[in-house]
Amino acid sequence: MNPLVSTTNQSGVAVITIDNPPVNALSPGVPEGLASAFTAANADVGAKAIVVIGAGRTFIAGADIKELEYAAWGQPAKLPALHDLLATIENSAKPVVMALHGTTFGGGLEVAMAGHYRVAARDGVMGQPEVNLGIIPGAEGTQRLPRLVGVEKAIEMCVTGKPIPAADALAAGLVDAVVDGQLLDSAVAFALDVVSRNAPLVKTSDRTDKLGTPERNAPLYAAGCALAAKVRRGAIAPLKAVDAIEAAVALPFDEGCRRERELFSECVVTDQARALIHAFFAERGVAKVPGITKETTVRPVGKVAIIGAGTMGGGIAMACANAGLQVLLKEAEQAALDRGMETIRKNYDVSVKRGRFTPEGVEERMARIHPQLDYAGFDSADVIIEAVFEDMAIKKAIFAEIEGIAGADCVLGTNTSTLNIDEIASVTKRPGSVVGLHFFSPANVMRLLEIVRGKATSSEILATALALAKKLNKVGVVAGNCPGFIGNRMMFPYMYEAQFLVEEGATPEQVDKALTGFGMAMGIFAVDDMAGIDVAWRVRKALRHFAEPGVRRPLVQDQLFEMGRYGQKTGRGWYIYDANRKATPDPEVVELIRSSAAGAGIAQRTFTPEEIIERTVYALINEGARILEEGYALRAADIDVVYINGYGFPARLGGPMMCADQIGLAKIAARIAEFHAEFGERWTPAPLLARLATEGKTFREFDLERA
Ligand code: 3HC
Numbered sequence: 255m256n257p258l259v260s261t262t263n264q265s266g267v268a269v270i271t272i273d274n275p276p277v278n279a280l281s282p283g284v285p286e287g288l289a290s291a292f293t294a295a296n297a298d299v300g301a302k303a304i305v306v307i308g309a310g311r312t313f314i315a316g317a318d319i320k321e322l323e324y325a326a327w328g329q330p331a332k333l334p335a336l337h338d339l340l341a342t343i344e345n346s347a348k349p350v351v352m353a354l355h356g357t358t359f360g361g362g363l364e365v366a367m368a369g370h371y372r373v374a375a376r377d378g379v380m381g382q383p384e385v386n387l388g389i390i391p392g393a394e395g396t397q398r399l400p401r402l403v404g405v406e407k408a409i410e411m412c413v414t415g416k417p418i419p420a421a422d423a424l425a426a427g428l429v430d431a432v433v434d435g436q437l438l439d440s441a442v443a444f445a446l447d448v449v450s451r452n453a454p455l456v457k458t459s460d461r462t463d464k465l466g467t468p469e470r471n472a473p474l475y476a477a478g479c480a481l482a483a484k485v486r487r488g489a490i491a492p493l494k495a496v497d498a499i500e501a502a503v504a505l506p507f508d509e510g511c512r513r514e515r516e517l518f519s520e521c522v523v524t525d526q527a528r529a530l531i532h533a534f535f536a537e538r539g540v541a542k543v544p545g546i547t548k549e550t551t552v553r554p555v556g557k558v559a560i561i562g563a564g565t566m567g568g569g570i571a572m573a574c575a576n577a578g579l580q581v582l583l584k585e586a587e588q589a590a591l592d593r594g595m596e597t598i599r600k601n602y603d604v605s606v607k608r609g610r611f612t613p614e615g616v617e618e619r620m621a622r623i624h625p626q627l628d629y630a631g632f633d634s635a636d637v638i639i640e641a642v643f644e645d646m647a648i649k650k651a652i653f654a655e656i657e658g659i660a661g662a663d664c665v666l667g668t669n670t671s672t673l674n675i676d677e678i679a680s681v682t683k684r685p686g687s688v689v690g691l692h693f694f695s696p697a698n699v700m701r702l703l704e705i706v707r708g709k710a711t712s713s714e715i716l717a718t719a720l721a722l723a724k725k726l727n728k729v730g731v732v733a734g735n736c737p738g739f740i741g742n743r744m745m746f747p748y749m750y751e752a753q754f755l756v757e758e759g760a761t762p763e764q765v766d767k768a769l770t771g772f773g774m775a776m777g778i779f780a781v782d783d784m785a786g787i788d789v790a791w792r793v794r795k796a797l798r799h800f801a802e803p804g805v806r807r808p809l810v811q812d813q814l815f816e817m818g819r820y821g822q823k824t825g826r827g828w829y830i831y832d833a834n835r836k837a838t839p840d841p842e843v844v845e846l847i848r849s850s851a852a853g854a855g856i857a858q859r860t861f862t863p864e865e866i867i868e869r870t871v872y873a874l875i876n877e878g879a880r881i882l883e884e885g886y887a888l889r890a891a892d893i894d895v896v897y898i899n900g901y902g903f904p905a906r907l908g909g910p911m912m913c914a915d916q917i918g919l920a921k922i923a924a925r926i927a928e929f930h931a932e933f934g935e936r937w938t939p940a941p942l943l944a945r946l947a948t949e950g951k952t953f954r955e956f957d958l959e960r961a
Pocket residue numbers: 276277279315316317318319320357359360361362364383384386387390391392393395535538539
C-alpha cells in the first residue's frame with residue numbers, strides 16, 4: 255500500500271486521492287503511487303471512470319521544491335520523471351476527471367492537464383509559477399497548456415508565473431466546469447455524465463486547434479519576451495518558457511516535450527534558479543525562531559490601535575483593515591487626523607481605479623478604521639502600534655502614557671526604524687510586552703515586517719508579532735536590537751558609499767543607473783528622495799552619538815536638508831520631480847556636490863558601473879556579515895529575506911548574502927581588503943566574511959551548519 259496515494263470507489267467511479275501534506279507536492283512516492291493507482295483503476299471492472307483529487311487543502315501544488323533544490327546545487331535529486339505517468343493518464347481507456355481545489359500549481363497543473371476533463375472548485379487557483387523558482391515547467395506544461403488555452407494565454411501564465419482563478423480558467427478553456435459545494439461529488443457526477451453520454455476522450459496532447467502557426471505566432475513570442483523584460487527584468491527562465499512554448503507549436507508533441515526537458519535542465523542549474531529556490535525556503539524559514547515552539551501561546555489579534563496617522567500610521571492602518579482587523583487610529587490634532595484619513599481614502603481610490611478593490615470593498619475597509627483624538631477603546635486593543643516621528647523622547651512619552659491604558663495582554667509595538675527598543679521599553683513596567691514592529695513604506699504594500707526583539711521581549715509577544723505579520727500577508731523577520739536593526743543598519747554603509755562615490759566624481763544618476771542595472775528596484779538616491787531626506791536627517795540626528803570620530807561622513811545630504819530639498823515631497827531632492835513624480839537630474843545638485851568635494855579636497859575621477867556596484871553592494875554585504883556574526887540576524891537567509899522584501903534587492907540574485915556566495919566570498923574579501931587599504935577603517939573586513947572566505951565556505955553553508 256502506498257500511503258501517499260489511495261483509491262476508493264464512489265458510485266462506480268475510482269477515486270484516486272493524493273495525501274502528501276501539507277500541499278500534496280509530487281515528492282518521491284507520489285508519481286509512483288499515481289501510476290499504480292491508474293493501472294489498477296483501469297483494470298478494475300467495478301470502475302467506469304477515474305477521478306483524481308487531493309486530500310486536505312489543495313490539489314497538487316507542484317513538484318517537490320526540496321528535490322529541485324538538490325538538483326539546482328548538483329546533488330542527487332529525485333525529480334519525478336513524469337512523462338510515462340502523464341502518458342498513462344492520457345491513454346486511460348476510462349474517462350479521467352481531475353478534481354481541482356486550492357492551488358493547482360506547477361507539476362500539479364501538469365498532471366491535471368493530462369486528464370481528459372478538469373472540474374474546479376470556485377475558489378481554486380491554477381498556475382505555472384515555475385519562473386518564481388528560476389525554472390520553466392518541466393513536466394510538459396509548456397506543451398499542454400497552449401493546447402488548452404492558446405499560445406497567448408500560455409505565454410502570459412508561464413512568463414508572469416501568476417495563477418488564475420477558476421472562473422478565468424474556465425473562460426480560457428483550462429477547466430471544463432467550476433463548481434460550488436462538494437467538489438468530489440461534483441467531479442464524480444461529471445465523470446458519470448461523461449460515461450453516460452459516451453463522450454469522446456480527447457487527449458490534450460492530440461489537440462492542435464489553439465496552437466496557430468509559427469508565422470502567425472511570431473508577434474506573440476515577441477510580446478512574451480517584452481513582457482518578460484518588463485515584469486522579470488534580467489530573468490532567464492521566462493524567456494526559456496517562451497522558447498518552450500514556441501517548440502510546442504513548431505514540433506510534434508513528443509519532440510516538443512524533449513525540447514522542454516532540455517530547456518528545463520538548462521534553467522535548473524543556473525545561479526538564478528539557485529537564488530530563487532533559496533529565496534523560497536528562506537522566506538518560509540524566517541518563522542523558525544529559537545525559543546518559539548508550537549506550544550508558545552499566540553495571543554489572538556482582532557483589534558489594533560495605532561498612534562500617529564502620518565504616512566506610516568496610515569499605511570499600517572490600511573494593512574490592518576485589509577486583513578479584516580478593527581483599527582483605532584489616533585492623532586494628536588484634528589487637522590493631522592483629517593489629513594491622514596484623506597490620504598487613506600485617496601490611496602484606496604487609486605486601488606479601486608486599478609481594479610484591486612471594489613468600491614464596496616473599500617467602504618468595508620474604511621468602516622474598520624476609526625479615527626480619534628483620544629485613547630478611547632485602547633484598553634481593549636490586542637496590539638498597540640506607536641507610529642510617530644523617529645524621536646526617542648516622543649516615543650518614550652507615548653509609551654509612558656499607554657502603560658496605564660493598555661490591557662494586560664496587549665502587545666506594545668513601536669514602528670521605529672532604528673531606535674533602541676530597550677530604551678523605549680525602559681519607561682514601561684512591562685518591557686516583556688514591548689516589541690519593534692518596523693513596517694516599510696508604503697506599509698499597506700510592502701511585504702516586509704522587521705520584528706525587533708528587545709532584551710526583555712517575551713516569546714509569547716514575539717510569536718504573536720510573527721502571527722500578526724502572517725495575518726497581514728507580510729513576511730515577518732526577527733531582528734536583534736542594534737541601531738538600524740538588520741535592514742537600515744546595512745543601508746547606512748551602502749548609502750554612505752554611494753554618496754562618497756558622487757563626492758569622488760560620479761553623479762547620482764550614474765550611481766542609480768549602475769544599481770538598477772545590477773537589478774535593484776530603485777537607485778539609492780531615488781530611494782532617499784522617495785523616503786524623504788528630512789526623514790533620513792532625523793534618523794542621523796537620533797543616531798549621532800554612534801558616529802565614530804575621524805570617520806568620513808557624507809558632505810551633501812545635510813545641505814540638501816538645510817535647503818528644504820526633502821525629495822519627492824518637495825519636488826526637489828537629489829533629483830528634480832515633475833507633477834508625475836518623474837525624476838530628472840539637477841545640475842544644481844551636481845554643482846553642489848562638486849563644490850563641496852573641492853572644498854574638502856576630494857580628488858575627482860570617473861567610475862565604471864562595476865566599481866560602483868563593488869563599492870556599494872560589497873559595503874552592504876560586509877555589514878550583513880557583521881550583523882550575522884553578532885547575532886542580530888538569526889541566519890544569512892533572514893538578511894536575504896529582509897533585502898528582497900523591504901529594499902528592492904533582486905530576488906533572482908537571492909538577496910545580498912546569497913549574491914555574495916555566488917560572486918565568491920574570496921573575491922569579495924580580497925576587494926574589501928583593497929578598499930580597507932585605500933579608505934581605512936570604514937572598510938574593515940567583517941571577521942566572519944574573512945573567515946568564511948579563507949575556509950572556502952559560503953554563507954549558505956554557515957546557515958546549514960548552524961541549523
Ligand atoms: N514542494 C515542497 N514543499 C512545499 C511546496 C512544494 N512545491 N510548496 C509548499 N511547500 C512547503 C513549504 O516549504 C512549507 O513548508 P514548512 O511549513 O516546512 O515551512 C509548507 O509547504 C507550507 O507552505 P507555505 O507556508 O507557503 O503555505 P501557504 O499556504 O502560504 O502557501 C502554496 C501554499 C501556495 C502552495 C505555496 O507554498 C507555494 O506557492 N508553493 C510553491 C508552489 C510552486 O512553486 N509550485 C511549482 C513547483 S516547481 C514544479 O512544479 C516543476 C514542475 O514543472 C516539474
